[in-house]
Amino acid sequence: MTGSDVSPSFRLVYAPGVMPGKWVRVWNERLPGVPLTLTQVPAAETGGMLLAGDADAALVRLPVDRTVLSAIPLYTEQTVVVVPKDHLVTAVDEVSPEDLADELVLHPLDDVLAWETLPGKPALERPATTADAVELVAAGIGVLVVPLSLARLHHRKDLTHRPLKDAPESSVALAWPEAATTDLVEDFIGIVRGRTVNSTRGRTQPRPSAQEKQEKAGRADKGGAGRRQAAGGPAGRGRRKGTGGTPKDPRRGKPRRGS
Incomplete structure (x- = not known):
């Protein structure tokens, strides 16, 4: 092939x-x-x-x-902290980095957040993946900070999450x-980007060739001539000025016969 x-x-x-x-x-x-x-x-x-x-x-x-x-x-994405459902931070609608000061915050090797300083206390070892870190949170070993979509991807019935303010975003x-x-x-x-199927802003549109331009101009000229002919009728058969289009009475202008 x-x-x-x-x-x-x-x-x-x-x-x-x-x-x-x-x-x-x-x-x-x-x-x-x-x-x-x-x-x-x-x-x-x-x-x-x-x-x-x-x-x-x-x-x-x-x-x-x-x-x-x-x-x-x-x-x-919004950044959230993943915690067990009975964790203290579930009592608030939003968490600050200071609220995690005494927490063991897990930092997996595949983390996608650009931290300058990770909040909380660092773990002795970094989990290999976010999925591994979620398992540790479920076991009661620390909390995890991730983008919201990753919290949803690794959702568990025994875990929940809260927005974390003043944190890096993905x-x-x-x-x-x-x-x-x-x-x-x-x-x-x-x-x-949400463009419609007829949008010309997608793939690049090819430029017309010189022959295509001439053919298009020719079609336009023919169309214009056709419209002019339709407006005036066939050549030589238009109305004369001042006639109003009414046929002339052949009896007008003839002398009357005497009685």
Whole structure:
């Protein structure tokens, strides 16, 4: 099978917690002939997959390397603290870093928040993943600070969360290799930006050739001539000025016969 015989496809990867479902549904409606392959990968691996050519675009957590990747920020998530349901902080609607001063705050190796100083007391070891940290919180060993979507992704009936103010936040963006802005990438950009199917701001529109411009001008000239002819009728058969369009009475102007 040659390269031209291969059906086009679009490979999209996304970081945990990101919910691409609504955009994938629109894609399937607009481009039913182009299958979209959707793969969840660790947040730290999304950029590498793009640069390696293993994905066409990615829903990533910022920051990314803007020297080689193009990115469109989509939204910023609220930061929350995950705690057991019987924890003291559940008595308030919002938590401050000072409220966690005496807490063991877990810091997983795949954390996506850019902390300058982590609140609370540090654990002796960092959990390998956010999922591992959630298990420790459920066991009563510390609390965990994450973006809201990750708290929902790892939801457990025995855990809950509260907003944490004055904490770093995580922003989600659509990213792709700057040197590989394909038509399909432009199509997906249009979808995430909410453009309609008829919008011309998606993929680049080709410029008309000189021949196409001449043909278009010719059609316009013919259309104008047709409208002029319809307005005046066939040549030489228009109304004469002052006649009003009424046929002349043939009896007018003839002398009367004497009686």
